[in-house]
Amino acid sequence: MKARVFVTLKPGVLDPQGKAIHHALEGLGFGGVNNVRAGKLIELDLADDTSDSDIEDMCRKLLANTVIENFRVERPENA
Amino acid sequence: MKSAVIVFPGSNCDRDLAVALEQVTGRAPAMVWHGESNLPDGTDLIALPGGFSYGDYLRSGAMAARSPIMRAVVEAAGRGVPVLGICNGFQVLTETGLLPGALMRNARLNFVSRPVALKVENTQTLFTSGYNAGEVIHIPVAHHDGNYQADAETLDKLESTGRVAFRYAEEVNGSARSIAGIINEAGNVLGMMPHPERAIEPAHGSTDGLRLFQGLLETVS
Numbered sequence: 216m217k218a219r220v221f222v223t224l225k226p227g228v229l230d231p232q233g234k235a236i237h238h239a240l241e242g243l244g245f246g247g248v249n250n251v252r253a254g255k256l257i258e259l260d261l262a263d264d265t266s267d268s269d270i271e272d273m274c275r276k277l278l279a280n281t282v283i284e285n286f287r288v289e290r291p292e293n294a
Numbered sequence: 295m296k297s298a299v300i301v302f303p304g305s306n307c308d309r310d311l312a313v314a315l316e317q318v319t320g321r322a323p324a325m326v327w328h329g330e331s332n333l334p335d336g337t338d339l340i341a342l343p344g345g346f347s348y349g350d351y352l353r354s355g356a357m358a359a360r361s362p363i364m365r366a367v368v369e370a371a372g373r374g375v376p377v378l379g380i381c382n383g384f385q386v387l388t389e390t391g392l393l394p395g396a397l398m399r400n401a402r403l404n405f406v407s408r409p410v411a412l413k414v415e416n417t418q419t420l421f422t423s424g425y426n427a428g429e430v431i432h433i434p435v436a437h438h439d440g441n442y443q444a445d446a447e448t449l450d451k452l453e454s455t456g457r458v459a460f461r462y463a464e465e466v467n468g469s470a471r472s473i474a475g476i477i478n479e480a481g482n483v484l485g486m487m488p489h490p491e492r493a494i495e496p497a498h499g500s501t502d503g504l505r506l507f508q509g510l511l512e513t514v515s
Contacts, residue, residue: 228398228443229398229401229441229443229468231398231399231400231401231402231403231441231468232399232403235403276360277352277356277360278352280353280356280389280396282388282394282395282396282444283396283398283443
C-alpha cells in the first residue's frame with residue numbers, strides 16, 4: 216500500500232525558495248505567475264494494515280515540522 | 295566541569311568545540327556518539343556542535359533530533375542540566391522542541407560565512423554572564439539555514455521574558471527580529487547560530503567567544 220505525504224509551508228511563512236523560483240520563471244518570460252510556494256512530496260510504501268492515524272503520527276513526529284509546515288496525506292485507492 | 299559533546303554523523307565543529315571546552319574548563323569533554331542511549335554519569339554541560347548532521351536530510355537537524363542520544367539529552371535538559379546548541383546544534387534543539395520556533399533557509403538563499411556583530415541582549419543567563427549588557431561582540435557565522443522564525447506570539451513572549459540572548463547587529467539571514475540566539479523558559483538551554491568556539495584565540499580574529507565558555511564555567515561549577 217502506498218501513501219503520499221505532501222509537506223507545505225504554512226501560509227504566511229516566508230518561502231525564499233519559492234520566491235527564487237518565481238523570479239526565475241519571470242526571467243524565462245513566463246508571465247501571469249502570481250506566486251510560487253515550494254514544498255516536499257514524500258512517498259511511503261507501507262504495510263497493508265497501516266492506519267491513517269499511524270501515518271498522521273509519522274507526519275507529526277518527523278516528516279513535517281508543524282511549527283512551520285502543514286501536511287496532507289493522500290492514499291490512492293488502488294495503490 | 296564535566297562536559298559532553300554530542301557527535302552526529304556529519305557534525306564538523308565537534309572537535310573545535312572540544313578544544314574550546316578543554317581550554318576553558320581544563321578538562322576534555324566526553325565525545326558522545328549519537329547512537330548511544332546514555333550520557334556519562336555526572337555530565338553537567340551538554341554541547342551540540344555545528345555541522346550538517348545526517349546531511350541536513352529532510353530538514354536541518356530533523357534526523358539528529360530523533361537519534362537515540364537525544365532522548366537522554368531531553369531528559370537531562372528537563373532535570374536542569376545546561377545544554378548549549380551551536381549552529382546545527384541550535385537547529386537540533388528547535389527540532390526536538392527544547393527551543394521554540396524553526397531555523398529556515400537564509401532569506402537571500404545564500405550560505406553566509408563571515409564574522410558578524412552580535413548584541414548581547416541578556417547577561418543574566420547561565421551562558422552570557424561573561425558579557426556586559428548591550429555589548430556588541432564579534433563571532434563568526436557559517437550557515438545556510440539560520441533564518442529564525444516563530445509566530446508573533448512566541449516572538450513577543452521570547453522578548454518580554456528576556457529569552458533573546460543574542461541579536462544580530464547587522465543584517466545576516468533574515469531572522470525574525472534579528473534573533474541570533476535564544477534560551478528556553480527554564481533558562482538552561484541556549485541555541486545560537488554564531489560559533490563562539492571559533493572565536494577563542496587571537497589567531498581567530500576575535501576572542502569574544504571565549505567569555506561564553508568562561509561564563510558557563512563560572513555559573514555551572
